[in-house]
Amino acid sequence: MCMFKLRPHHALCIQFFEGKGYSDEFADHMRRVIDKLGEDTEIKITCENDDICSKCPNLKQGTCVTQDKVSRYDRKVMELCGFYAGQILTSKDFLEEAKREIIDKHRLSEVCGDCAWKCGQ
């Protein structure tokens, strides 16, 4: 079983992904990551660059160019979902918790209201 490292706020991005992204390479890569996420796939939560960031054009010299913003998103998702850095859980639990605590409770704007993608908002 392969374990993915994912940032907390990517539990939201994954659920709204429609095949678009910061570049074609990034979008293809994100699709591949999502396709590999079976319900029992283990996720390790990280607040640093993750397996989705790895092909992002916004990753410059190992740092996201919107680091302050995405770290704020990560902190809010952790607060609302009870996630913590280093936590290992299944993909199913990772995504369902974000759906239950944020999407279903209409709290997306509270978490990532200033995201350019405006997914689900």
Ligand code: SF4
């Ligand atoms: S914008 Fe930043 S956090 Fe989002 S995928 Fe790209 S590098 Fe990662």
